[in-house]
Structures are given as C-alpha cells and as structure tokens.
Amino acid sequence: MSKILFHKMHGLGNDFVIIDQRVNNDAIDNFEIDKRLAQKICDRQFGVGCDQLIILKPSDKADLRMDIYNVDGTAASACGNASRCVVSLMGADCTIETNGGIISGSWSKNNCAVNMGKAHFNWDEIPLAYPVDNMNIPMAWDDIDGGAVVNVGNPHIVFFGNQSLLEKCEISGLKIATDPFFVNGVNANFAHISHDNIIHLNVWERGAGATMACGTGACATAVIAIKKRLVLSPATVRQRGGDLVISWQEGGDIIMSGPATYVFNGEFNPEEI
Template structure:
C-alpha cells in the first residue's frame, strides 16, 4: 500500500487536494485515482487534485491538475492560487512570487501580505480557433453571437484564458438551472474540446454576479479563469469595466484587464486540513 501526504485548500469554495510532487515530473496518482480521491462520499472530496511538480524552461514549478472526473484541464485559476499558498507553506515563505509552468503557458502568482494571491494570468485569446469553437471562422472573434442550446437561443462570447470559456449575460443569474443547461453547453458540438460556461448578471459597471458550469467538474462555487474570461467578455460587449469585482457563490474575486493586455486576478486561497492518503 502506498501512502501520500496531502494538504487540502480551497479558493472561494473551489476545493482541491494538493500533492508535493517536486521530486518527479510524473504525477503521483493516476486520473482514475484522482477521480476516486475527489469523490465526496467515498474519498476526501474535491473539485480536483493538483500536483506541484519541478519547473520547466526556467520556471520555479510546474502545475498539473486532474479534475474530479479524471480529465486534465490546461490550468485552473482558483487552483493556481492554492498552489502558490501550498508552495509558500512548503518553503516557509510569507510573501513570494513564483513563475509556474502550466499547459496554458507560464502564470505568475504573487502571495501578498494580506494572505491573498494576485496572479498575472496573461493575455486572453479571442479568436475562434484559439478557443476552439466553430461558431465563427478560426481567425474571427466570437462576440455576442447567437447560439441555440436547449429550447432557447443565447448570445455568447467566447474567451480562452488558456482554457475555453463561453460567457452568457443574463438578467437573473439565480434563475439559471445550471444542472440542466450546463451540460448542454459543455457538450455542444460547436465546442469540439468541450467548454466552461459562465452566466453573468451585471449589477453595475464594476460589479457582476457569476455562476459557472465547469468542464469536467460541473457546478462549482467559483472559477478563477471563468471570472477572468467574464470580465474580458464584459469589456468586449460593453457590459462592464476593465476593473471589476466578480461575485461568485463562494465569494468575490477582483479582476483587472490591463491596458497592456494581461488579466490580473486577486483572491484568497485557504488551507483546510492535511492528512495521509492510502492508495
């Protein structure tokens, strides 16, 4: 029997099991084992398992993540904040900045004095071929484009923050039946690699409410890359400011799409407990 020490963290209720994988470039558990570990009845419970691996190409560390269904996303915004807190705790550092290699590119989280983590998420990718989606030709943006899902037509804007997002602005986000409509967006044939879907209610120009259906994880309390994508979509469609607070079921994130192009996300990452896995 193999034993592994772990720590559990959450970013606004989006919860993860963190494993110290710095001694190997290969994840310590398989996707199938990650699915079992994330089971909320028969495992630890979580939205994913995150691995802190050795850095690549001059970065400090590499991040990989297996979702609760065993799939592997390009990266995770709430997860990378948790990873930064985890790395700082392992290194005994109060304030730290790391360059993290992910499947979506290099991200730079900075642990701040107030305990929150600010992440340079890089520039959004807006062309249809970068999402990917077949809603428009590969070289065109998908902004406020009609898409029929279920029994109605929605206006959608697609954004990649290294992983794919479909942003939908609605009048009342609480009225959306995520469990019903979320899977239909995720598996829509216009999104060949599936899609994360954010439903956004604009309260005012610098404040929005968001609910999310995540690809591979379902309804979650927060999605960091989704919050970033939603503000980018809000700017593109004239719904919100470049600096906007995004209210999620688990709490708030501060998102800024700078004039220089990068998107910055600031929010908490909270230690929950530690333990030992027996596999």
C-alpha cells in the same frame, strides 16, 4: 506502500487536493496518477474529496509545474483558484507552468494575485468547430443565446442577462459544455451585472460541473464584460463562494486577485483508496 501526503485548500469554496511530487520519498517516487485514481481521490464519499486534484512537479520553465485533474479524471489546462492556492502554499512569489501557459503569482498573507496571461479570441484558439462571430455566437441552447467566447487558459463561453439567468447554470450548463461545436468542450458562464459594477456569476465547469467559484470563469467573464463595455476595469466578480477582482485592458495580461485558504493536510495509501 508508503502513504502520500496531501494538502486540502480552497479558493472561495472551489476546493483542491494538492500533492507535491517534488518531495523526495519512496511513496511519491512510485506514485503515478491516472484517470481512475484521480476520480477516486476527488470522490467526496469514498476518497479525499475535492473539485479538482492538483499535482505539483518540477519544471524547467518555471518555479514548478501544476497538473490539474477534474472530478471525472479528465485533465484541465489552467485553474485560477488553484493557482492562487499554490502561490499561497509556496508562501512566496512564484511562476507556475501549466498546460495553458506560464502563470506568475504574487503572494501576501491574506490575498494572492496571479497573472493569467493573455486572452485569446480567435475561433481556432478557443477552439471552435468553425469560424463565427466570437462576441455573438449564432447558436442557442434552450432559450439561452448571444454567448461570447474566449480562451484564458481554458475555453469559456459567457452569457449575460437578468438575474434569472444565473439559475440556468445547473439546467443548461452540461448541454452547453459538451456541445461538439466546442472542440475540447467549454466552461459555461452565466452572468448578471448589477448597477454597482459587480458581475454576479455562476459557472458550469467542464469535467467538474457547477462549483462554488471558478477563477478562469471569473477572468473570462470580466474580460468579455470589459471588452463589451458593460463594466470598467478592475471588475468585481461575485460567485457563490465570494468575490474576485479582475483587471484587464485590451491586449494586456489578465490579473486576478483573491483569497486562498489552507484547510488541512493528511495522507492516504493509493492502494486502499
């Protein structure tokens, strides 16, 4: 079997293997992704290695389609950092179809902005197992409570607290992300707002764990912080991999801006991985 070309990119250290299935060759035509193969490609010891695998396909609704696979092989609906990387890879403004909706991106050499669409707050849009106050979930995990939920293409719960809350990400993230109260699982965001209007954020991503940065997590956290009047728009969200700038007004679209970095390209034989 011929080898598959891939691109390795990252957005603030949140890294991706990107395979463009729109390329016309025998290897791509016969290439089918499944959960097991996604896991093997994402594996950092025995595969190429990444937080998420991105498959680009033709679309009749946008310029292209983006399918997203987590390290555990499960599918994700949207990914903000991957969206910026795809816009950068295209080298032009473009629209991207995802399972979470259509994302539009604006390209520039050093920075990409993507319109992530609307924020959804209704309990059945997250979705949750039953209706609750979505701005103050009446549940606690360990000593963490007061979470707010929103769907920005992916479901998120956001907690605000002092700086020590950031350390809870790797302690309590998995427990929260897999709680059956969240019908499709949830991404858990642990945030601290400093005096200079900067949101400091760590995210446990469902299916991927703690990552250097999460684009939809930055969007979700900024939206909740703006809605609660904890920060003003645009808000800077600082993660371990760097900063994103999120703009949002009630009822409007979420605009995320930040860098996207091309690392290298390569090829592999799916039968040997």
